Amino acid sequence: MALSTHKETDLRNLILERATKLFQLFGYHKLVMEDIARAVGKSRSTLYLYYKDKDAIFGAIVEREIKAYLAELTAELQQHHSAVERLRAYFRIKFNFRYAKATEYLIMNQEMAQQPEMVNRMRIYTDPPETEYLMGIIRYGIATDEFVALPDEQIRLITTMMISALHNIANDVLVNVETANLSSVQTLLQLLFVDGILSR
Amino acid sequence: MALSTHKETDLRNLILERATKLFQLFGYHKLVMEDIARAVGKSRSTLYLYYKDKDAIFGAIVEREIKAYLAELTAELQQHHSAVERLRAYFRIKFNFRYAKATEYLIMNQEMAQQPEMVNRMRIYTDPPETEYLMGIIRYGIATDEFVALPDEQIRLITTMMISALHNIANDVLVNVETANLSSVQTLLQLLFVDGILSR
Structure with a gap:
């Protein structure tokens, strides 16, 4: 159970890191969830288990940057x-x-x-x-x-x-x-x- | 000819005055050219002889206010x-x-x-x-x-x-x-x- 939570945090971090690079490359409007799914090597439906939409991922990225x-x-x-x-x-x-x-x-x-x-x-x-x-x-x-x-x-x-x-x-x-x-x-x-x- | 030009200027001024009041009452989005035509007692097609659209009328109003x-x-x-x-x-x-x-x-x-x-x-x-x-x-x-x-x-x-x-x-x-x-x-x-x- 601890291992699974750990893995989940890892995947969340990976999603945010890869998505950050994709937002930088494509901007906001032209980036789709499918791009992020490909970049983390997961299906789009797996991605939706973690973040409900592109806006939620972007919000999480902004929060991290503001914290820093x-x-x-x-x-x-x-x-x-x-x-x-x-x-x-x-x-x-x-x-x-x-x-x-x-x-x-x-x-x-x-x-x-x-x-x-x-x-x-x-x-x-x-x-x-x-x-x-x-x-x-x-x-x-x-x-x-x-x-x-x-x-x-x-x-x-x-x-x-x-x-x-x-x-x-x-x-x-x-x-x-x-x-x-x-x-x-x-x-x-x-x-x-x-x-x-x-x-x- | 001079009279006609004078009348045209009068009508332009009347359009701007009435349109100003309508923009104040309705805001930008809900105001339509038909409202302005009614308020000056002319048909919509006459109105279009003077201003090509709502935005042109609004631009003329803004210019007058900035001049003042x-x-x-x-x-x-x-x-x-x-x-x-x-x-x-x-x-x-x-x-x-x-x-x-x-x-x-x-x-x-x-x-x-x-x-x-x-x-x-x-x-x-x-x-x-x-x-x-x-x-x-x-x-x-x-x-x-x-x-x-x-x-x-x-x-x-x-x-x-x-x-x-x-x-x-x-x-x-x-x-x-x-x-x-x-x-x-x-x-x-x-x-x-x-x-x-x-x-x-």
């Missing part, structure tokens, strides 16, 4: 003691993550530019944990007097605004990911959201 | 001599315009939340003139030493980023336009894009 991203973010934030540095790190890591995914999933990135509702479906996975992280940084910065003091309901609202803003900036800038000037975008993100554009 | 918005923006900006005040006015007027439209076109606002590609189609009309205005303000602020100096290609990029950011903030915040806390959003927009969140 949040682990990286946590590790990085712990290295910084000032809220300004944490906020800087947040925008850098978040944008780099989005950029890496746009490059790895090139066709899906193009599909998302054509069908923005795909982006909204992804945000169901990404927005809640992002909101918690970013609110934590802002609260910390207010406590250390680095940031302007804000009442609690405005902390939530400005966090939502920052996340909304960064989503659309990434989408617009990364439509043509091969030609995007990543280092300029990074510099200007810091200027917009951390330092501000006023000269001192 | 840009006139308001121009008048307001001329009253401010500092770039900081101009930037503040820009974000205030732009957000108020978007808020007013979300209220006037309540059903269409809900349709857009469901189908974000509708937003992208609107941006074809709005983004080019916005970009020129905002780049002008940033260039002016660099000339007056109010803003951090940026090379020209970065001025264009940061302008694009600001416009992208504000689009998504408005979309996310105005999904439930009746309950949106407009004054907090206004305050935080100024904090995000003009003053910066660092305490001084």
Whole structure:
């Protein structure tokens, strides 16, 4: 029984690994369950015992990637003691993550530019944990007097605004990911959201 | 001949005025050309002599509204001599315009939340003139030493980023336009894009 559960976990992992590569190769729309079944050497009906459809497999892949991203973010934030540095790190890591995914999933990135509702479906996975992280940084910065003091309901609202803003900036800038000037975008993100554009 | 041209212009204006009210009442998807024909007291085939489809009428309405918005923006900006005040006015007027439209076109606002590609189609009309205005303000602020100096290609990029950011903030915040806390959003927009969140 333990062996069987172990095998099941192995097969689930194999499905997700192979499906990840297939989503990267074909994009979302043109990939069918049959492709994934072939890539794991099982029948389509076996595959359906594990995942009810393509969307469920994709959801599981997204969850794994976000988990890895949040682990990286946590590790990085712990290295910084000032809220300004944490906020800087947040925008850098978040944008780099989005950029890496746009490059790895090139066709899906193009599909998302054509069908923005795909982006909204992804945000169901990404927005809640992002909101918690970013609110934590802002609260910390207010406590250390680095940031302007804000009442609690405005902390939530400005966090939502920052996340909304960064989503659309990434989408617009990364439509043509091969030609995007990543280092300029990074510099200007810091200027917009951390330092501000006023000269001192 | 002059009279006939005059009458044609009158009828075009009447079509746009009545269609505006119908789009506000029914939203985009459920409105049909027949409704507009009824509201102007003409046959559908007469209507098609003036506009080839519903989308052409909607495009003409959007162009008129944007023209009025840009006139308001121009008048307001001329009253401010500092770039900081101009930037503040820009974000205030732009957000108020978007808020007013979300209220006037309540059903269409809900349709857009469901189908974000509708937003992208609107941006074809709005983004080019916005970009020129905002780049002008940033260039002016660099000339007056109010803003951090940026090379020209970065001025264009940061302008694009600001416009992208504000689009998504408005979309996310105005999904439930009746309950949106407009004054907090206004305050935080100024904090995000003009003053910066660092305490001084």
